[in-house]
Amino acid sequence: MAGTQEQRTRALRADAQQNVERILEAAISCLGTNPEASMAEIAKAAGVGRVTLYGHFPSREVLVEAALTRLLERGEEALRGIDLTGDPRDVLAALIESSWLLTAQAGSVLVAAQALLPPGRVHEMHAEPERRLIDLIRRGQSEGVFRKDLSAAWLANVVHYLMKGAAADVSAGRLDRSEVPNLIAATMDGVVQPRFT
Known part of the structure; x- marks a missing residue:
């Protein structure tokens, strides 16, 4: 029994x-x-x-947070597969490409989360991908291939701003989704170049 x-x-x-x-x-x-x-x-x-x-x-808030958490877990699985030891410029391009694919998939879920969750919570949920990007930028700065006059945190924010802007342009039909990784990588390549005076 x-x-x-x-x-x-x-x-x-x-x-x-x-x-x-x-x-x-x-x-x-x-x-x-x-x-x-x-x-x-x-x-x-x-x-x-x-x-x-x-x-x-x-509540809707709990469900949206769980959905975003699930997407971030999937993203972490994909991003963990990227070799972070190569040339920082190549690694940055690979991270941008993988991150864009994840952003494209999660964009509207992130919009819902940003509307419901406290900003600190959404930022906290992105801590690991952000740490990975900042560490890469710092390595590029220490190797002299990325500029040092702007902080690694700021340069990482620029990547995020470009992703958000690209997602908005894709949604509005002003940009083809397939072009985004190359556009962001090319833009960041220009932004991170060391400044020689």
């Missing part, structure tokens, strides 16, 4: 976990096309009722 109850509990946990996965994927999909997607729309896309959705994610 105890074994039967244990099996039911395990089955329930597996079913609940499947619901969580479906809800997260639906949230990523729905928010990816409309950052204002409602909880009802997300529940419908996940194939669950609103009660089930709210049972796992008690």
